[in-house]
Every structure is written in C-alpha cells, then in structure tokens.
Amino acid sequence: MARTHTDRILFGAAYYDEYMPKNLDRVDEDMRMMKEAGINLIRIAESTWSTEEPQPGVFDFTHIDRALDAAQRAGIDVIVGTPTYAVPTWMVRMHPEVLAVTPAGPGKYGARQIMDIVNPTYRFYAERIIRRLIAHVADHPAVIGYQVDNETKYYDSVSPDMQALFVKYLREKFNDDLDELNARFGLDYWSNRINAWEDFPDVTGSINQSLRGEFDRFRRAQVAEFLKWQADIVREYAKPDQFITHNFDFEWRGYSFGVQPAVDHFKAAQGVDITGVDIYHPTEDDLTGKEIAFGGDMTRSTKDGANYLVLETEAQGQHGWLPFPGQLRLQAYSHLASGADCVEYWHWHSIHNSFETYWKGLLSHDLEPNPTYREAGVFGHEIADPKVGERLVHLKKRNKVAIMVSNESLSALDWFLIEAGFPFGGSLKYNDVVRNVYDALFELNVECDFVPVDAPAERLAKYEMIVAPALYATPQETTDNLREFVANGGHLVATMRSFVTDDEVTVWHDRAPHNLTDVFGMSYNQFTRPKNVPVVFSGALEGTPDTEALSLIELLKADEGTEVLASYGHYAWKDYAAITRHAFGKGTAEWIGTLLAPDAIRAVMREAVGNAGIEYAGLPLAGTITVRQGFNEAGESVTYLLNYSAEPATFASPVSGEVVVAPVTIATDGTVDPTVTFAGAPKAGDKVEAGADLTVGPWNLAVVVG
Numbered sequence: 001m002a003r004t005h006t007d008r009i010l011f012g013a014a015y016y017d018e019y020m021p022k023n024l025d026r027v028d029e030d031m032r033m034m035k036e037a038g039i040n041l042i043r044i045a046e047s048t049w050s051t052e053e054p055q056p057g058v059f060d061f062t063h064i065d066r067a068l069d070a071a072q073r074a075g076i077d078v079i080v081g082t083p084t085y086a087v088p089t090w091m092v093r094m095h096p097e098v099l100a101v102t103p104a105g106p107g108k109y110g111a112r113q114i115m116d117i118v119n120p121t122y123r124f125y126a127e128r129i130i131r132r133l134i135a136h137v138a139d140h141p142a143v144i145g146y147q148v149d150n151e152t153k154y155y156d157s158v159s160p161d162m163q164a165l166f167v168k169y170l171r172e173k174f175n176d177d178l179d180e181l182n183a184r185f186g187l188d189y190w191s192n193r194i195n196a197w198e199d200f201p202d203v204t205g206s207i208n209q210s211l212r213g214e215f216d217r218f219r220r221a222q223v224a225e226f227l228k229w230q231a232d233i234v235r236e237y238a239k240p241d242q243f244i245t246h247n248f249d250f251e252w253r254g255y256s257f258g259v260q261p262a263v264d265h266f267k268a269a270q271g272v273d274i275t276g277v278d279i280y281h282p283t284e285d286d287l288t289g290k291e292i293a294f295g296g297d298m299t300r301s302t303k304d305g306a307n308y309l310v311l312e313t314e315a316q317g318q319h320g321w322l323p324f325p326g327q328l329r330l331q332a333y334s335h336l337a338s339g340a341d342c343v344e345y346w347h348w349h350s351i352h353n354s355f356e357t358y359w360k361g362l363l364s365h366d367l368e369p370n371p372t373y374r375e376a377g378v379f380g381h382e383i384a385d386p387k388v389g390e391r392l393v394h395l396k397k398r399n400k401v402a403i404m405v406s407n408e409s410l411s412a413l414d415w416f417l418i419e420a421g422f423p424f425g426g427s428l429k430y431n432d433v434v435r436n437v438y439d440a441l442f443e444l445n446v447e448c449d450f451v452p453v454d455a456p457a458e459r460l461a462k463y464e465m466i467v468a469p470a471l472y473a474t475p476q477e478t479t480d481n482l483r484e485f486v487a488n489g490g491h492l493v494a495t496m497r498s499f500v501t502d503d504e505v506t507v508w509h510d511r512a513p514h515n516l517t518d519v520f521g522m523s524y525n526q527f528t529r530p531k532n533v534p535v536v537f538s539g540a541l542e543g544t545p546d547t548e549a550l551s552l553i554e555l556l557k558a559d560e561g562t563e564v565l566a567s568y569g570h571y572a573w574k575d576y577a578a579i580t581r582h583a584f585g586k587g588t589a590e591w592i593g594t595l596l597a598p599d600a601i602r603a604v605m606r607e608a609v610g611n612a613g614i615e616y617a618g619l620p621l622a623g624t625i626t627v628r629q630g631f632n633e634a635g636e637s638v639t640y641l642l643n644y645s646a647e648p649a650t651f652a653s654p655v656s657g658e659v660v661v662a663p664v665t666i667a668t669d670g671t672v673d674p675t676v677t678f679a680g681a682p683k684a685g686d687k688v689e690a691g692a693d694l695t696v697g698p699w700n701l702a703v704v705v706g
Contacts, residue, residue, distance in 0.1 A: 035253025038380020046081020258431025374670030519566025657706025
C-alpha cells in the first residue's frame, strides 16, 4: 500500500548533477549548503533521459547514484522522476514517428514535450527506461517517492496514432452508429456529415466544436491514462513507504493562471498517490498571493481536500521575479496556508547553457550564497523546528464555498469566444471569468475549493455556496444536481454563458438557462456586446457604485418575485435585469449576466456570501491583510495572516491563540535583521486575543495556532 502523505513538511529543490560545468565536482558541497539552508529534499532524474540512456539499451546512472549517495550522507530525502518528457536524439533518429504531429505540422527535434504520448514505439522505450531506472533506485534508503513524467499534456498532438485511437473511441461510444454521431454533433452543417467510418476526416481543420471538443476530451483522457500507465509500472518496484506523484501545471500566461486546457486535473490525479503541482507567479511589486492560492486550492481539490506537494516554484526565477527581501519566506508560507506539505524550488543552481539559462535557481551562476539562498534558509530552519513544523503540517480546510469548473467549457469558449461567438473577434476566455470570480473571493478572504462539473450531489452538499463561472457545457446530471443543491438550502451563483450546452456542446433548445429557469426565477434569449452600458445596482446591492458592463450582456427577464440586484442603465436595455436572485426551495440562486470590473464583482460576491449566511473571521479584514485558515492534526485552528504589500499592516486579530510563526524583518543580505521591528508586531510564543491589535510588516506574515 503506497503512502498518501508525508511525514513532515518537505522543503527542497530540483537538483541536476548532470548540468554542472564539466570537471566541476561539487555534489557534496551542494548537499552541505542545502543542509545549511534547512533543505531536506531534492528531486532528480526527470529531465535527463539522454544521459541515463545515451544509446538504445545502454544505461548510465552515474549522476543518479552520485546524487542519491550524497543526499543519503547528508540526510536529505529524494524524489526520483521518470525522464520521459524529453526524448533522446537516438530515438528520434531511429523512429521519427515518435514526434507529435500538431496543427503546425510534423514535429522537429529540440524542445522537451514534443512526443506523441500514445505512439507505441515511444511507449516501448519509455517503459524500458522507467523499469531500468526505478529498479535501480527503489532500494536506495534516500528515496521516499517518485514523480512520473513532468507537466504532462497531450502537446496538441493530431498524429495518425492519436486520430486513429480517437475514431476507435467514437465507434465504441456511439456503438458504431454513424447516424447517431452525425445527429448528436450536428454534422450535417456545411456537409460535415460522415457516412462511412473509413471516410472519417482529419479533425485538425474541423469547424464543429462538438467534434473538436470531443477530441480534446479524448486527448485529456490519454494524459490521465498515460500517467496511470507510468504509475502502475513504478508501483511494481516501489516500496510500501514510498509514494508516487506528478507535477501538474496550469494555463500559462507568463505565469500560472487558470484551469489547464490540456489536462483534467481531477481525473488525471486519480492515478497518483499524492497530487503534485508546479506554481509560478509574479513577484516584486506584482506579488499578490492569488496565483499561489489558486494553484493550491485547485490542487488540494483534486483529491477532495488532501494535502499536496508543490514540486516546483520559483526561487529567483525569470527576469523581474527576483524576490524583494521577505518575499521568498512569505511565498513559502503561502503555499503551506493552502494545504501544501512540500515546497520545492526549480531549481537548486542556475544552469550555464541552453533554454533556461536565465530561469535562475536558489544559487546564481557563481554557485555562491546569495540573499535568496539565505532567506530560503530562514524558512527552512523555522519549519524544521518541531514547535512550528509539527503544528503546521497536514493542514485541513473546512471551506464553505466551492467553484465549479469544466474543461469542456474551457474548450468550447476557446472556440465560441465570449465576445464574438466565433474563434476570432474577441479576447475574453473561460479562465478570465473563473479568475474574475476567484480573485474577488480571495480579496474578500473567502476561501474556496474547486469541484469538477461532474461532481456528485453528495460532494456538492458539503458546501453552502457554489459558484459556476461561465459553465458553458454542462451535463444534464449537473443541472439536476445543482437544482437539488439549491432546493436543499444551498446558494448557487452563476455567471453569463453558463448552462448553454450539454457536455457534447450541443446548445439546449429549451429556455435559458437550461433546466434551471424556475430555480433562477428568470430567463433570457438575447445577448449582445455592450458599448457604454452602465450596470446600475439596486435592492440588496443598492449603494454599490455603478460600473460598466464588460464583454457581453445577457438581457435577463426576471420573473415575478425574483429580486433584481442590478439593471442596465442604457435606453435600449433598461427593461432588462443584469443581476437577479431568486428563492427556490430552501436556498437561493443568483445570476450575474455580464462581466464586472474587479471592484464591482468583489462587492457582488461580498453580498452573495452574506446572503448565504457564511461567516469568515477574515472577511472584515479584506483589503488590509490576507487570512487563510485550516486545522492541524491536533484539531487546533491555524490562521495565516499574510501581508502582500510594501507597507506594514495593523489590524485586529481575527482569532485567539499562540503565535507560532512571527513576523521577522529580512535584511537585504537575506538574513533576519533583529534591529528592525514594528510596534505591535507579535513575537513567537506570544498569546494573542481576538480583537487585539497586531502589526505585520511589509511582505511579512504571522501564524496563530489556537
């Protein structure tokens, strides 16, 4: 039976002895410096297949052994990664078909993640290196776990293998009935009808989102199958006290931003013992904590609240991310505040060649101590103290709010752009709407989980409020479950472009929103792009400053007895509601018919949380300090008070308890400066009472356990 949790808070970095300059032997020096910084974990091997197997069937684990043995001597744990995400030159030379064909054409060797994960030749060689590597390391006492592959996706493969498997999948799904396929997907349009399976076209140029979306769903399923396939091989060798993980990532907008288009995290995470994640985010003046929290909340939710591992996050990172004094420590604790049991940097040392030369690690190119390394040591030694680490590990959340997300909706709204309804003429994407809502809740100190669109009714019933942002493609069962959720006393908040199609992206032909008009107490059948259309608030939102409707307006027709919380202040649209709320059964359902600016959506979500009767200790502190909470294994409440600003924050403590982690001032050299203090700043071990004034300095934090 594999492990599903860690023994302690893991703190470390990815380590590549292979990347060191030639003739520079410093593996023991690196381990010494790591121990000095409180690092207790490294990850190795996942990036260097061509070093581990320089020629087909010829294996060289010299660098693996050097790192493992040095780590053991230093008392540092090791996660070993399978190196399958970057293929060797010899494989491509012998078998060019292993490269993924994408809509841009045949693949070319060079970058990582260029292979076709369903290609049988690639699978043959991948299985061989996995077996040889894991058999070689499994008995090593330093190894505590394995990472299968790396940030796996389907790499936009439209290869012959991928498409042939897709046709087989469709034949099984539709019981070989082409008439059913054509009818369900609407393929008569523009003569897209398929009348014989042997005529099935290349899907690359398809204009039918039902077919395109089904292909995306199929490819996401291949990612989940691929990771499970690797994990099952590793389990043949892994010891009972070792775990298997994978480092999932997110939609990338220069940093981790939103739901990953090419992976269903909820389904793919089922194949591993502990979910892992890579979270990268802006720092310096742009550090807000939102990306750290979003990535953590999503990852924690993949296993319904289980703790997770941050397998990659930045130390110095790319240009513009060098952390200000105090930020690295703040960021590390921010991961723990979401339920992480591991914080691991990519990577230990900055490399001296190739693509990521300037994605800098803890050490710079001179490999000497620097302020970032020293500040990592401040955190490392703090969490190594049992009075801290043992009270913060395995944080559990009891959140009352969940956001429902859908990969199918994401794919659909990449094609039917919200502002245009076409794949061109707009820029607003699904993740923009998700983050619009999530960021508002974060800024209000309202913590949330995520639930998949196919979550069963029992899982939904755990929450008091569910938010459905742009839930465009929604199965009938989901709308039935949400109806039951509201009827039983839950509070549902949905935004524009929700419940428009079924999960095969066929638009429902009843009144919108499908199956829920009586729940929401309104309907609509027209929408348009707004131009100079104010949103005028009323009812429970009276007094909220008017704002501009953004991107799209749905013209809502409220039923009698439905509360209108906002209307459109435009002569053509003045008779329509913009936001409505309706009592249904024991609960309420609220609809937001347009995209709102940050200040406005924050005001709307604040009122919605209040209407749901949800109380959060940190809500009154919104805008002053970020509050993240949970419970430790002893049942004590753990409250993180995080200051993401360059100014000190003074506020009334929302809780009583003992200060386990106190604010400290990090000097420009990365060490603690005891000479700089702030009046009202608590010290470690202090007892505080709810309502007592506390001060947390710039880019700083306190943790209170009660």
